[in-house]
Amino acid sequence: MYEKKLNGILADEMGLGKTIQTIALLAHLACEKGNWGPHLIIVPTSVMLNWEMELKRWCPGFKILTYFGSQKERKLKRQGWTKPNAFHVCITSYKLVLQDHQAFRRKSWRYLILDEAQNIKNFKSQRWQSLLNFNSHRRLLLTGTPLQNSLMELWSLMHFLMPHVFQSHREFKEWFSNPLTGMIEGSQEYNEGLVKRLHKVLRPFLLRRIKIDVEKQMPKxxxxxxRCRLSKRQRFLYDDFMAQASTRETLASGHFMSVINILMQLRKVCNHPNLFDPRPIQxxxxxxxxxxxxxxxxxxxxxxxxxxxxxxxxxxxxxxxxxxxxxxxxxxxxxxxxxxxxxxxxxxxxxxxxxxxxxxxxxxxxxxxxxxxxxxxxxxxxxxxxxxxxxxxxxxxxxxxxxxxxxxxxxxxxxxxxxxxxxxxxxxx
Structure with missing residues (x-):
């Protein structure tokens, strides 16, 4: 993809080493192409330090800036970062890159890499719209689940990578989302040609391997x-809540968020009665x-x-x-x-x-x-x-x-x- 000046998605199944493959790409660019960045890697907060540790293990020659901390600490880390070779790789979280997006947008990045890229699946979100305008030569998305709820989430990823190729949200929806939704719901027969068309369109931009194909010795x-029954107290709380007039009225209204709230209360009862009705019990x-x-x-x-x-x-x-x-x-x-x-x-x-x-x-x-x-x-x-x-x-x-x-x-x-x-x-x- 890099040689052909393309952006893309590495969509290997979870647990197949997308992190180390990405680090290998950056090492190859530095050693073989003389491209030392700077690169920006945006990751979930829980894996920021894991990325730092793996980069230092496999690419000790890289200068790593792990961007987190209080507002004052982050401001100190930005001092001097406009100088050449101030760092080679910056690692930060989705939350912080949104908070400090103006500083990140002013800098030119060689590679913009998003780990767990399903975090930008909603093209209406502030996160997606902000990251879309970042200045980067290349973009790489890492996700084990490129498609979760609808094909329009896939359009969000593809437009983020190549806005001039996947420009029209409406056309993408007409081509893929509507027919496939019909297939899933059973309103029309399986359309093998349509699936082949989707594969053909995505093949140049998306690489996906699954465990059974890649790692033959993978443990099973x-x-x-x-299944667990409710206790007597849980059953009483459950039935009493469902019998309340306010609960029946909410269900009858059909208001989505209100119904979701009722489901959440029932989940509390099923998990532990004290989550729903906090009182001391022996x-x-x-x-x-x-x-x-x-x-x-x-x-x-x-x-x-x-x-x-x-x-x-x-x-x-x-x-x-x-x-x-x-x-x-x-x-x-x-x-x-x-x-x-x-x-x-x-x-x-x-x-x-x-x-x-x-x-x-x-x-x-x-x-x-x-x-x-x-x-x-x-x-x-x-x-x-x-x-x-x-x-x-x-x-x-x-x-x-x-x-x-x-x-x-x-x-x-x-x-x-x-x-x-x-x-x-x-x-x-």
Whole structure:
């Protein structure tokens, strides 16, 4: 693509080494073409330091500027960066590049590289429109999921790469989105010619390999669905909420966001009743001295606790006996708090990563988990810990709850099912 002066998408399946391939490209440009940048790499916050570490490992000759910190710290990092060879590669996050977009737009970049490029799938977003106007000679998008919900997301990526080629949103929609939507919904027969047309149009700009084609020795992945009943308290809260007049009125209105809010309340009930109706209960998962001193109370509390947690306890005990290590994903920060109390009570050694974890701590946590087999569990929020990180120290993934977007769960499970994994991976939902 570089030789033909094209921009493109590296869309290899998650876990196949898009990061190292990109670093190899930059090394080739520097050593063989004399092109030392500067390059701008925009990544999710959770993997900023991982990119820095990998670049320093494989390209020690590069001057790396990892751009994060407070507004004052970032201003200091920008001092002198207009000078030639002030740095070769700048790594920053989507959030910060938007906050300081004026400074980034004033600079000319050799390569603009976006990791987890599905972050710009919405062409109406401020992020997409701001990055579109950056001054760069070449652009490269990295994503294991170039298409999630609709083909128009693909247009957003392609227009970002080549606005003069994929110029018309309307024409792209007429060519691809409408017919394919019809096929998916079953309103018309499968159109093999249309799919071939899509492949033909994208082939020069998109490279995608999947695990089964590239890595023949890749460990297998098994998925398990574990069904759990509601406890008596959960069933009461669930039925009582659904019976309320306000709930029935909201459902009857059909207002999308209001219905979504109802679903969120019901998810809280299903995860743990205290998320929906916070009140003190005698539970082994809530630290109360009397529970620790009276065995009968522990048993009584266990019987009234959410069956989901009881099932998780049984599963973790089995996995620990078998020498496995576990990633537990959830959507809710408050559920992470409950899981922390649960793991503490049962004596499991664990780490935690969520949206509030500082940038410099995230990489340290991941390295510690992969290196220290004494750490049994890593609990993470799906959106913060499910993208771009390498956690091959685990061989089991538990989704305590599922994301609205199944692609997010697919990305999360590939944190451990990737190159470098030596054991079969089991996924529990």
């Amino acid at each position: 992945k098994y998925e398990h669905v574990v 539970s082994p998962f809530i630290t109360q001295p009397i529970v620790f001193h009276t065995a009968s109370l522990v048993q009584d509390a266990l019987e009234v606790s959410p069956l989901k947690l009881q099932t998780l306890h049984t599963l973790l005990r089995k996995l620990k006996t078998g020498g496995h290590r576990v990633l537990i994903f959830t959507q809710m920060t408050r559920m992470l708090d409950v899981l922390e109390q649960f793991l503490n009570y049962h004596g499991h050694i664990y780490l935690r990563l969520d949206g509030s974890t500082r940038v410099e701590q995230r990489q340290a946590l991941m390295e510690r988990f992969n290196a220290d087999r004494r750490i049994f569990c890593f609990i993470l929020s799906t959106r913060s810990g499910g993208v771009g990180v390498n956690l091959t120290g685990a061989d089991t993934v538990v989704f305590y709850d599922s994301d609205w977007n199944p692609t997010m769960d697919a990305q999360a499970q590939d944190r451990c099912h990737r190159i470098g994994q030596t054991r079969d991976v089991h996924i529990y939902r």
